[in-house]
Amino acid sequence: MKSELDCCLEVLASQRETVISLQTELTARQGLGPDNGGEGEAAKAAFIEELLHSYAVPEIIHVDAPDTRVSKGVRPNIVARIPGKSKRTLWLFGHMDVVPTGDLSLWSGNPWQVRVTDALGKEDPTGDWLIGRGVEDNQQAIVSALLLAHALHHTQATPELGLGMVFMADEETGNAYGMDYILATRPDLFAPDDLYIIPDAGSATGVAIEVAEKGMLWLKFTVTGKQCHASTPHKGINACVASAALTLALAALPQRFPQQNELFKPACSTFAPTRHDANVPNINTIPGKEVLYLDCRIIPGLTKQDVLEAINEICTTVQAHYQVHIEHEVVLDHPAEPVTAPNSPVVLGLIQAARAEYGIEPQAVGIGGGTVAAALRHLGYAAVAWSRIENTCHSPDERARISSAIGDARTFARMLFAHE
Numbered sequence: 001m002k003s004e005l006d007c008c009l010e011v012l013a014s015q016r017e018t019v020i021s022l023q024t025e026l027t028a029r030q031g032l033g034p035d036n037g038g039e040g041e042a043a044k045a046a047f048i049e050e051l052l053h054s055y056a057v058p059e060i061i062h063v064d065a066p067d068t069r070v071s072k073g074v075r076p077n078i079v080a081r082i083p084g085k086s087k088r089t090l091w092l093f094g095h096m097d098v099v100p101t102g103d104l105s106l107w108s109g110n111p112w113q114v115r116v117t118d119a120l121g122k123e124d125p126t127g128d129w130l131i132g133r134g135v136e137d138n139q140q141a142i143v144s145a146l147l148l149a150h151a152l153h154h155t156q157a158t159p160e161l162g163l164g165m166v167f168m169a170d171e172e173t174g175n176a177y178g179m180d181y182i183l184a185t186r187p188d189l190f191a192p193d194d195l196y197i198i199p200d201a202g203s204a205t206g207v208a209i210e211v212a213e214k215g216m217l218w219l220k221f222t223v224t225g226k227q228c229h230a231s232t233p234h235k236g237i238n239a240c241v242a243s244a245a246l247t248l249a250l251a252a253l254p255q256r257f258p259q260q261n262e263l264f265k266p267a268c269s270t271f272a273p274t275r276h277d278a279n280v281p282n283i284n285t286i287p288g289k290e291v292l293y294l295d296c297r298i299i300p301g302l303t304k305q306d307v308l309e310a311i312n313e314i315c316t317t318v319q320a321h322y323q324v325h326i327e328h329e330v331v332l333d334h335p336a337e338p339v340t341a342p343n344s345p346v347v348l349g350l351i352q353a354a355r356a357e358y359g360i361e362p363q364a365v366g367i368g369g370g371t372v373a374a375a376l377r378h379l380g381y382a383a384v385a386w387s388r389i390e391n392t393c394h395s396p397d398e399r400a401r402i403s404s405a406i407g408d409a410r411t412f413a414r415m416l417f418a419h420e
Contacts, residue, residue: 046076098137206362216296243276
């Protein structure tokens with residue numbers, strides 16, 4: 001006689017067409033937040049909630065964040081739970097918002113229409129790959145959770161652990177209307193001895209279990225000189241030249257902070273000049289103002305104050321040399337949170353389940369990117385980020401494997417039914 005786990009695994013293995021259908025529907029409901037020119041996640045949330053009801057999920061709670069910038073007036077956050085035999089819950093988190101498509105000419109098709117392809121990107125109805133904005137970041141996580149809820153409903157199985165699912169807004173633009181709002185408003189939903197997995201980071205083989213994240217610090221710099229006609233540069237102070245010097249000086253910060261932590265790749269802190277706002281609209285004007293940004297990913301042990309002191313010195317030097325004024329402000333500040341212990345129940349359980357599903361030997365790693373695992377670690381919860389993904393998020397022709405959505409769901413199923 002088959003066990004309840006075996007029955008669930010069997011159902012999950014047959015869900016190829018379901019994965020394609022879910023990804024197609026989710027991608028068409030774009031989920032761009034207002035910061036990215038969209039109407040938010042309401043359409044995607046409504047679709048997900050309808051599915052949860054069809055799977056007879058008994059606990060469905062809305063923790064919606066007010067946001068007057070969207071027509072619905074709120075950013076939806078859905079928390080759903082299927083009870084298990086014990087009071088403990090395995091929580092899976094997926095964010096519903098996506099990033100913009102970027103340059104459409106770099107896509108091989110419509111980003112909002114999912115295409116099934118082979119490994120080389122050629123359309124193939126029998127292929128294992130899906131291309132579309134959001135299919136990996138973070139719809140694969142959403143799909144895996146929904147597949148698991150469906151399998152439990154279809155088999156009427158009761159796992160050892162309860163299954164908790166959180167479908168969040170606003171992950172791509174700071175979490176204020178998503179995970180941060182949920183934790184601030186309904187901390188009672190989560191318990192210290194629950195298991196927390198965020199399928200929003202990982203590796204193509206599934207071996208990487210993320211237990212730590214670098215601190216994130218984003219800075220905005222405003223360089224002010226004096227605008228003038230380009231034919232008489234001596235009458236002005238060229239903010240463009242000064243900002244270029246500032247950019248190069250900031251890019252050299254890794255030499256100032258050579259500390260290493262081998263949990264991460266790269267093992268050092270990174271300091272990357274990124275965005276540059278438009279200055280003057282014409283070629284023959286020397287700009288008197290430049291605005292640029294710096295993305296800092298800081299390893300644990302190095303503080304924001306250490307970095308800001310070094311940046312203040314750089315700004316002072318550039319100001320004096322180019323006779324400009326430089327102001328900088330913090331756009332985002334997420335300090336490094338405590339590391340999830342490699343011997344915690346969620347890590348050991350995930351290692352065992354992934355080994356059984358994928359035949360791999362997972363290992364604990366740190367990453368430079370940010371996930372909502374940091375917010376959970378801040379509250380003292382042992383959270384990890386894991387999935388089998390190709391890391392094509394934010395790129396043109398973002399893609400995800402059908403087999404990975406199924407395999408990850410089967411991995412989570414193994415954890416649900418495992419006895420401690």
